[in-house]
Amino acid sequence: MNNNSYIPTANLSGLRCEDNSLHEEAIHQAQANLIDGLTATRLAAAFQALSDPTRVRLISALLEQELCVHDLAAVLGMSQSATSHQLRVLRALGLVRTRKEGRIVYYALDDEHIRELFQRGLEHIRHQQNFQLP
Template structure:
């Protein structure tokens, strides 16, 4: 006989486990951090931005390079780069008139790799 998993997931009794609530309340992540995390996830919810992150994991690149790689206009790429910069996912350095973009730190690659692993499972 098949068991309806949705029905079994429901709690039929109203009992508050005060000890669990207190422990969890003390260990919950601060609201400001959660707000900033949500902003990062929102920026990463765009496939084009994920492609840019993926490309920058492999090499530092300028806007022209990214534009050619993704087959998009430079203004469109610049728009995406701005969002990625504002959430500190990428950074840039100037070399004369050219700005070269790279990941802000190693955590970005770890997040990307972890998500790829999760999706493949």
């Protein structure tokens, strides 16, 4: 099992709907609000990128300021090559952007939505005190 994709399910056993009837109004409302397949695929790709702890830490490092790859590598204690590889993934998905100043390339969060998404996720994890990895 890949620990990066661990999802706790211990507390979910025994939950079963005993009424097989459909709730038509609820179904129609859910269908009306359902996102299209392409949007779902793009969103899943962004969340998949955030399933890697290194990339999550990179996002964390960029919350308050832009940094170059050398600085990010030092912050995370990683090689420049490994850091650059992870930044390419985040950039390809539109989660970070770059700005070049002379010979230095700076990385920053693409927009405020990324910061908000990260902070909401962090609040959620901190709120769930029972959530523990194996």
